[in-house]
Amino acid sequence: MTDFNVDLINCEQEPIHILGNIQSHGYLLALLPDTYTVVHASSNLPDLIGQPVADILGNSLETLLEKTDLPASTLVELLNVGRRNESWENINPQQIRLNERTWNLIIHEHDGLLLLEWEPASTLSQAPLNQRLIAEALTEVQASRQLVDLLQNTARRVKTIIGFDRVMVYRFADDWHGQVIAEEKEDHLEPFLGLHYPASDIPKQARELYKTNLVRLIADAAAPTAAILSQPDGPANRPVDLTYSTLRAVSPVHIEYLKNMGVEASMSISLIYRGELWGLMSCHHYSPRFVDFSSRQAAKFVSQLLSAALEFRKDEEDQTLLRVSLENGKRLHEQLLADENVVRALTRHATTALALTKATGAVLLFNNQQYHIGQTPGETAVQKLTDWLRQSDTDTFLETSRLASLYPDAEAFREIGSGILAIVLSKELNEYLIWFKPEQIQQVTWAGNPDKPVTVTNDGQVRISPRKSFAAWTELVHNTSEPWTEAEVSAVIKLREDILQVVNRQANEIRLLNQRLQDAYEELDAFSYTVSHDLRTPLSSIRCYAEILLEEYGNELNPDARLLFQKIVDSTDRMRALIRHILYYSRMGRTEITTLPIDMNHLLDEIREEVMINEKDRAITVQIEDIPPLSADPIMIRQLFTNLISNAAKYTRLAPEAHVRVTGQQTEQDVIYTVSDNGIGFDMKDAGKLFDLFKRLENARSFKGSGVGLAIVKRVVNRHGGKIWYHSEPNRGATFHVSFPLAQPTEK
Structure with missing residues (x-):
């Protein structure tokens, strides 16, 4: 029996941005920016221009368009305008009549090439309807309704714009698995609302493309693709990077995934929060369906309004939490200054360290004692936890909502401590302040078993295939707490500074540090002497000799040699600056x-x-x-x-x-x-x-x-x-x- 090492990396290695094909409902052309010479073209281009691809590769735009009714000068002027402005957003799309048909021409420049893509232009204008839906979406965002209603209404508007059978709002979790949190669908379809999908359904490289290309259309998953042909001896004889392409073909793995779901057309619209992928609007249609550029842009604009609303609401929520944390942090600081006793200030007043977060328990380890507030693990469990923290790389703080994944022994107290936020007061003295959040058992309903089946290809390669069954599959998720917010983390870091200041004022730093400080000062003095005498003198000589060689023999040296001597001079300047900073740092510790x-x-x-x-x-x-x-x-x-x-x-x-x-x-x-x-x-x-x-x-x-x-x-x-x-x-x-x-x- 053959033993295969299988993991989900297999799915994340597909080069989906350089597949070498486009979807067959459009046409692609790649030009060199300076000469407008054709170096790549899709194999279906003859249907558009009336001549073989081989006849235009390596030739000019004039050759490309000579059998069409579009003057080459029109296209050249359009390209010139876009390149002068260094932006194509204000140009795309250009509606162009070509061979008695109207096309949307979409242009972008990437990886040293100009890419031109032709798509069919709709004969019926959707502009009035799209404008009305956009206006309604804007009004709703400004009215600041409940988020769940906002998500649902956005899905409804996008469905009206693009005419798909199903539109879902899909939100990513911290581990990148997703959940459908809003859905608009045809009445006869089964609901997907609430279902979870594993992170492997949308691998890392696909998520990165969703951040770059906010709208992605697959018009017909079953349609054959058109290969991208290249000039054999051209300078761009490599796969065309289709990162920004609207026609980019679909990964075979994703095609199989859609086929298993019975989906023949799909469309994804990215939802961005603070520059990162928050979620997707995932749209399914059960027969082929093309959505023209203007409708896609309208749907994109509606989703961007939703992204703006998400950011506004999240920032508002963060500010409220931060304000409460700062107020409690200020009271704790006042107590520290008034008491000058860390234990009493943090554990024996009306406002304790527990008030700084949403934790249900906290433990202060100080002066070889434990002080418990609220619901916490027992003393032995806490001692073992801090021993683990001491051996870890944690130097300032550690926060996790899945402690057992890092420290397996935590499963024993998961009901009260599945998540911790810990600040380090002194590793050497084993002094910490730790907050605990309890387990939140989640019943997660997956769209099918999240573990992808393994298949072995004819050549013996292991491949993880998309699921074939999407029947609901339920599991309970343990050992997970409510996540820690940015406001909570910021507040405890500030408290750490406050505590350490009081500790230093009480001269607690003398414990275990006196000898280390003495050794450090002696080493620093020796180092300062070495830097100021043994390093600066030869460094000055190196610089001086290099400058003399440049001045005396510069005209006799070739350019590469002169450049190397100049690099020597520049490097000595940087070294002198570094020495100056080190000397200042060392003197500052002793200067009055x-x-x-x-x-x-x-x-x-x-x-x-x-x-x-x-x-x-x-x-x-x-x-x-x-x-x-x-x-x-x-x-x-x-x-x-x-x-x-x-x-x-x-x-x-x-x-x-x-x-x-x-x-x-x-x-x-x-x-x-x-x-x-x-x-x-x-x-x-x-x-x-x-x-x-x-x-x-x-x-x-x-x-x-x-x-x-x-x-x-x-x-x-x-x-x-x-x-x-x-x-x-x-x-x-x-x-x-x-x-x-x-x-x-x-x-x-």
């Missing part, structure tokens, strides 16, 4: 603080001018609002804000219009400054080592940097007895908050 009044508006204006000079070749706005003054060390504070604002400017370089904003406010206890941007952001789960020396997050590695700047920021904050906390999401910008007490601590 000189506390003086600082005009923060003036200081930040100067920093803004320096940043704008460095970023002069791009569109960036650095907005500094009226900022309260500060009494602190001017040199250290300048370095702190120079790093924060420079980082914000650097990580917005991919944004079309970069924005950096600096605000400030003074409370009764401290002064708080905030630096926010609309840059690449980062995943909060990966931010545990944000302030570590030489540590950079994965998505920031393509940007130049030393990995020292935020370590300097953290050290300046600590030297002033302040706090720093942050919030960010990938591609949604980052916000850093820095607070300084009004009464500066005495120098230690």
